[in-house]
Amino acid sequence: MQFRLEKRREPSKVMVYATPVAAVVLTMVVGAIIFSLIGYDGVGAVREIFLTPLTNSFKWQDLGVKAAPLIIIGVGLSISYRANVWNIGAEGQYIIGGLAATWVALATHGMTGWWILPTMFVAGMLGGAAYASIPALLKTRLNVNEILTSLMLTYASVQLIYYLVRAPWKDPMGMGFPQTRIFSEAARLPTLIPGTIVHLGVPIAIVVALIAWFIMSRSVFGYRMRVVGAAPHAARYGGFSENKTIWLALLVSGGLAGMAGMLEVAGPFQRMVPGFPTNYGFTAIIVAFLGRLNPLGVIFAGIVMAITFVGGEVAQTTIGLSSSATGVFQAMMLFFLLAGDILIRYRIKRVVPAAEVRA
């Protein structure tokens, strides 16, 4: 209760937006120190992980491709979390979206036509939204915690991939490997910049974030989400139905996760494989928080996360840093961000001598 009130009264917009930046900077500084202490080239690790992906123009395409799904899913989650609806199962909705799009691609295999990709796009969103409607139904009808149901459904969706690619959808030419055939040309996302891997999903991610930002800040829908999350009692007095909000939050976040699934399967993968789930849905949770649950912030956060992934591989090839180091850096970033949030709140809540805060 006090938290919420304090947050509302919080006047320093600067601090709110400064914390994520501070978290990134702190991660770099502390990371460099820790890795130096345990005998690695700490400064080199930070340079390779955080700077090389930005300074080497060859890496920009990778950043865009890696950030796109994180941004799309992260935007959906930020809307949902704003309304205090904790959809943890974006990974599952992403998978079902990818499977729905795959179904369209296989059903239209060998055909041509401009309508195939849009149909896959719609199927992906519907698939993700439909899968997110299960936790919505359970929450609104039976009051089952959506954190548990959405998370557990993720594991069910992974099994569904395994089933589909092993039997009904198996590639007849795949040497028995459980995967679908490569999609026809008409079911693959076009490459935007010739000679690179940048596909249509990258600009779509930016557009999605901009639209979401506009809706969240300018529309009744956005207002409803924010009020329900920030002050549920006030929202109830104001006549906003809680159940309706839960439905909206899950359908929107599920639909966007499904969209990301479609873009991934039609873009980088171009076929469904058992390795399709690559934790984008879970990583996007960090992205949503790092982006301050603000769609514009999510763009920034998605790029930062993509940098750590791409940079982590650079660090492996150039200075032999273990892949686990990437995970350490990502976790540190989230830790500093959450710690920073709490410090901001406390500093404002109690008017205490500066000495105590420092201690």
Added chain:
Amino acid sequence: MTLSRRNVLKAGAAAAALPLLGTKAFAQTEPLKVGFMLIGTPNDNGWNYGHATGAKFMKDTLGDLVAEPTIVENVPEGPDCERVLRELAQSGHKLIFATSFGYGDYVIKVAQQFPDVKFEHATGYQRSDNVATYNARFHEGRAVCGTIAGHLSKTGKAGYIGSFPIPEVVMGINAFVLAARKVNPEFTITPVYISTWNDPAKEADADRAMIDQGIDIIAQHTDGPAALQVAEERGIVGGFGQGADMAAFAPKAQLTSIIDHWGPTYVQSAQAVIDGTWTSADRWPGLKEGEVQIGPYNESIPADVVAAAEAVKNGQIDGSFNIFTGPINDHTGAEKVAAGVTLTDAELLSMDWYVEGVNPPA
């Protein structure tokens, strides 16, 4: 990015970007940079450990001719591996080993963009001018393990944890049960596919479930020792190390192990690139060449069983014994290979049927 990458490369300007990576441009006189892309981490003590050990063997053998090998771990079989392959190629690696089956499409794709870089794909089947494939005849080792299993199993039932039902894996299952049934004609095996190369929790769960159903021998075609650890804990007859000696994890349960010795093949490839004699080919050595080795036998195995296992091993080394020589029936009992006929390599590499004694997975 107004220029496409391909044009940039053609112009030879790629080297200009390399200093940004903190590395020097590759020149003929410098040691050869060799990259390895692994699906797991070398500390799995199995498949990936085998490749990392091979990388070290290459460095130790060739010394200053090669740079310290670059090993990229935990690379998933998907678009992420394409990025890693490009990263390795752009940072001056002239020989790149991709060591998991699912990297295939991406190796072919990236290799087109870097015609002066040689790629070698382990366990794959797609080749091009600068993409070679290599594998090891693991199934020869499976025949040795199957012989031991046939002798020692009390229930006559074995479980087999597989990753994916691809020919390489199916071949191993078939070789194992063919060898076991030469000893015990009632021997059966049940494969379970877990759709990943490395997930210790899934491997252990599958193992436990099968032990509950009465198997007393476990074999696995996944990367780590999880299945053996469960075998040790449950006290069944035992299992086999895969990729490396796993006795440290299951001193009682590991009956023997199939050890992959990739070192010599890595030395050979690196030397060929240095000499400029590298050509795209498919290499498939086995026990005879020493790429597949049988580890120490557990001291609990009776001497006559060890002798039988050694006979199978030596027969395959001197060529007098081939596990895939008929008569072989398929799992329905219909004759698939006539007496005296031996399956060809091509037939093995497209094997999608189970021999008699396999309970095919649903």
